[in-house]
Amino acid sequence: MNAEKTLRAVSAARLQYWLETLATFGPGTHGGMNRQALSEEDLQARAWLIDEAKKLGCTVWIDGCANLFIRRDGREDLPPVMTGSHIDTQPTGGTLDGCYGVMAGLEVLHALTDANVQTLRPIEVVVWTNEEGSRFSPGAMGSSAYVDPSRLTEYRTHQDAAGITVGAALDAHAQRFPELPHRDKIATHAFVELHIEQGPVLEQADIPLGVVSGIQGVRWYQVRCTGASAHAGTTPTPMRRDALLMATNTLGPIDALADRLAGDDKRLTFGRWNVHPNAINTIAGEVTFSIDFRHADPAVLDAFDAGLSACLPADAELTRLFTHAPTVFDRQVLDVLEQGCNATGLPWQPIRSGAFHDAMYLAEHCPSAMLFVPSRDGISHNPLEFTEPAQLEAGVRALAWSLVALAEQP
Numbered sequence: 001m002n003a004e005k006t007l008r009a010v011s012a013a014r015l016q017y018w019l020e021t022l023a024t025f026g027p028g029t030h031g032g033m034n035r036q037a038l039s040e041e042d043l044q045a046r047a048w049l050i051d052e053a054k055k056l057g058c059t060v061w062i063d064g065c066a067n068l069f070i071r072r073d074g075r076e077d078l079p080p081v082m083t084g085s086h087i088d089t090q091p092t093g094g095t096l097d098g099c100y101g102v103m104a105g106l107e108v109l110h111a112l113t114d115a116n117v118q119t120l121r122p123i124e125v126v127v128w129t130n131e132e133g134s135r136f137s138p139g140a141m142g143s144s145a146y147v148d149p150s151r152l153t154e155y156r157t158h159q160d161a162a163g164i165t166v167g168a169a170l171d172a173h174a175q176r177f178p179e180l181p182h183r184d185k186i187a188t189h190a191f192v193e194l195h196i197e198q199g200p201v202l203e204q205a206d207i208p209l210g211v212v213s214g215i216q217g218v219r220w221y222q223v224r225c226t227g228a229s230a231h232a233g234t235t236p237t238p239m240r241r242d243a244l245l246m247a248t249n250t251l252g253p254i255d256a257l258a259d260r261l262a263g264d265d266k267r268l269t270f271g272r273w274n275v276h277p278n279a280i281n282t283i284a285g286e287v288t289f290s291i292d293f294r295h296a297d298p299a300v301l302d303a304f305d306a307g308l309s310a311c312l313p314a315d316a317e318l319t320r321l322f323t324h325a326p327t328v329f330d331r332q333v334l335d336v337l338e339q340g341c342n343a344t345g346l347p348w349q350p351i352r353s354g355a356f357h358d359a360m361y362l363a364e365h366c367p368s369a370m371l372f373v374p375s376r377d378g379i380s381h382n383p384l385e386f387t388e389p390a391q392l393e394a395g396v397r398a399l400a401w402s403l404v405a406l407a408e409q410p
């Protein structure tokens with residue numbers, strides 16, 4: 001009943017107002033956004049949001065990684081239900097990636113007030129710091145440090161392009177909001193993140209809502225091929241040891257391996273190349289390139305790993321840079337999200353996330369899951385990022401129903 005009442009109190013106009021207001025902090029080019037993590041624009045956006053939260057009678061906490069927790073009290077002081085995402089953007093980002101999830105949370109808090117609903121458990125809207133990883137590496141910094149605070153010591157030493165450390169930026173943030181009480185990780189009943197899909201699946205299916213079953217895992221590698229730099233014009237074919245040819249000759253076999261293992265689900269990218277000396281009239285003596293391979297099935301990731309060496313020349317050097325296991329979201333939270341989608345009266349479908357999200361780390365801490373709405377043309381990280389207002393509204397309605405249902409669980 002409370003879930004239904006809150007769903008009906010969601011205001012599409014007010015949601016648009018939150019999104020438009022947030023977009024005034026750090027506008028970028030062509031109607032897009034440039035609001036880097038812990039920048040002045042980010043701090044101003046946070047000040048606005050904290051102000052809005054206090055107007056609603058909410059309590060706001062901060063933690064060591066500048067994550068913000070906006071709590072609407074429940075009838076009892078039980079572990080809360082959390083929702084949220086991030087408000088930092090790519091340098092040429094749009095207005096919805098991350099921002100939509102946080103503004104959706106703000107709108108749900110208003111809908112709860114309008115519907116005069118007080119849930120059993122508290123509901124919290126969270127702003128996770130530096131999800132994009134664009135100013136400071138790595139991405140999902142706030143959510144990963146929340147789940148495992150020991151990560152923060154190392155994160156604090158990381159620098160942006162101007163040499164400012166994460167530690168200095170975090171200290172400046174804390175000084176800007178000295179009135180906010182500090183709070184570390186707490187027991188959490190459930191976490192739900194609402195996000196734009198950033199891919200074409202929902203749009204192509206003409207379905208407004210996606211219940212996200214999980215996030216595919218990833219393996220990153222670097223391959224180094226060593227040849228010999230020599231004169232382009234005078235070195236005869238039998239004597240040429242061209243590192244670029246060695247490297248490019250591996251791409252076909254690696255691609256075929258990924259095809260065999262993943263078929264239509266293949267996500268294989270050779271994104272970064274370094275060619276030395278990178279001169280027009282010198283044979284390349286050394287080439288390094290990266291491999292990004294993603295899949296939802298850990299067995300496929302393992303098989304790719306096992307088969308990779310056989311695709312490379314014997315003297316190539318293979319380095320494993322990064323690995324993250326696939327995330328499988330919590331079945332009971334997914335059940336509630338499916339009911340929340342049903343309550344909107346609109347169609348939904350299960351979907352898998354191709355991109356990382358803060359919920360990936362939260363899933364290590366508490367039962368978690370995500371909701372998606374369509375992205376026009378599958379575009380994100382671009383000023384053209386767009387979702388129909390009616391679809392944005394549908395997502396918030398499903399979120400509102402789900403958060404209340406979770407917050408009424410004893």
Ligand SMILES: [Zn+2]
Nearest residue numbers: 086097098131
């Ligand atoms: Zn995002």
